[in-house]
Amino acid sequence: MTGQNNEEKVLVINPGSTSTKIAFFMGEDKRWVTNITHPADELAVFPRVVDQLDYRLQALRGELQNRGLDIEELAAIAARGGLLKPIPGGVYAVDRAMLEELREERYGRHASNLGALLAYELGSPHNIPSYIVDPICVDELEPVARISGLPQIQRRSVFHALNQKRQARRAAAELGKKYEEVNLIVAHLGGGITVGAHRRGRVVDVSNGVDGEGPLTPERSGSLPAAEVVRLAFSGRYTREELLRLINGRGGFVAYLGTNSAREVEERAAAGDAEADLLFAALCYQVAREIGACAAVLSGQVDAVVLTGGLAHSRRAVEEIRKRVEFIAPVLVYPGEDEMAALAEGVLRVLRGEEASRSYQYEGVGWAGKEEKVAG
Numbered sequence: 001m002t003g004q005n006n007e008e009k010v011l012v013i014n015p016g017s018t019s020t021k022i023a024f025f026m027g028e029d030k031r032w033v034t035n036i037t038h039p040a041d042e043l044a045v046f047p048r049v050v051d052q053l054d055y056r057l058q059a060l061r062g063e064l065q066n067r068g069l070d071i072e073e074l075a076a077i078a079a080r081g082g083l084l085k086p087i088p089g090g091v092y093a094v095d096r097a098m099l100e101e102l103r104e105e106r107y108g109r110h111a112s113n114l115g116a117l118l119a120y121e122l123g124s125p126h127n128i129p130s131y132i133v134d135p136i137c138v139d140e141l142e143p144v145a146r147i148s149g150l151p152q153i154q155r156r157s158v159f160h161a162l163n164q165k166r167q168a169r170r171a172a173a174e175l176g177k178k179y180e181e182v183n184l185i186v187a188h189l190g191g192g193i194t195v196g197a198h199r200r201g202r203v204v205d206v207s208n209g210v211d212g213e214g215p216l217t218p219e220r221s222g223s224l225p226a227a228e229v230v231r232l233a234f235s236g237r238y239t240r241e242e243l244l245r246l247i248n249g250r251g252g253f254v255a256y257l258g259t260n261s262a263r264e265v266e267e268r269a270a271a272g273d274a275e276a277d278l279l280f281a282a283l284c285y286q287v288a289r290e291i292g293a294c295a296a297v298l299s300g301q302v303d304a305v306v307l308t309g310g311l312a313h314s315r316r317a318v319e320e321i322r323k324r325v326e327f328i329a330p331v332l333v334y335p336g337e338d339e340m341a342a343l344a345e346g347v348l349r350v351l352r353g354e355e356a357s358r359s360y361q362y363e364g365v366g367w368a369g370k371e372e373k374v375a376g
Helices: 049-066 096-104 111-126 161-174 226-233 240-247 252-257 262-270 274-297 315-325 339-351
Strands: 009-015 019-026 029-037 076-079 091-093 130-133 147-150 183-189 193-199 202-206 304-309 331-335
Touching: 009 049, 009 111, 009 339, 019 049, 019 339, 029 049, 029 339, 049 111, 076 111, 076 339, 091 339, 096 111, 111 130, 130 339, 161 183, 161 193, 161 202, 161 304, 161 331, 161 339, 183 274, 193 274, 202 274, 226 240, 252 262, 252 274, 262 274, 262 315, 274 315, 304 315, 315 331
Parallel strands: 009 076, 076 130, 183 304, 304 331
Antiparallel strands: 009 019, 019 029, 091 130, 183 193, 193 202
16 A cells, blocks of 8 residues: 555544544544544434434534544545445445435434435535445345245345455455455454355355344344244244344343353353353354354355454454364454444545445345344
């Protein structure tokens, strides 16, 4: 990559449910980052998430003014992508079609929908381009991977696309190759866990981080025996929403141990808690099993297995997974994630001519369903 210059000033916007995180980059150098909090009582007056746009925009402009950042000096604005139609991975210019769908909340309601809207409103008066990078709706599944076993249900791609693709590029660089030249298996290990098969720059299969696929996680059930789920559904003990929360939010460690803290579970296991020890081992076992499945998807031709996300800080988790999968390929460990850097890096690739930006209006693949939850 070329060195940083005055044309590489990038503002990054990442809206959350009760805050808006922003960062300023000069090239890869993160000059500052801050989190603008939005009190719950102030947000409560807005019927829909998108109705918060002007409120958050005012707070954002105020913060930039306080920091003395002139918007006209920016080369571009990068924003977290929201719930959009299924699209291939990449860097997308914010266009009218994207803005219209986000305003309509066509594919679901989430704070991340505000990212592109805020970026556009901030940058467009000054002719500053805005982009989103590898949003959660990235879908590069092969047709065979979409088959579920019932025609009424189609598998779909919902995963930690931003971090998985960032760490996949990092792994490829460590191997001395381009992302488009390698086959990788990437496991994002956090409150949500997704494991993806990356074939030459495309995630051709991946466990769905929302719908109940893949390993159990600190707060998600992972894959369950379908017949048992049906029995629970008709037991009269749970409402529809309660069952969905057991799958996503109150499953995994929460269901068994009452906590979503993997660190706490690991500490309890080390202190002699047999159930905590078994559950932590089960998570690692199931991640390894999913990695093995991805190896089959890639016909055994795997250049590296990548472990990333918060749980990759755990020595025990890494070693338990490594011992089961290192026969497949070398295991590379990149703990944690940095969404702000990932967003900035995507836009920098476009600014430097290393990657062409995509047009949202003319892209689209896969399912067209509506989803109101995202992988966490």
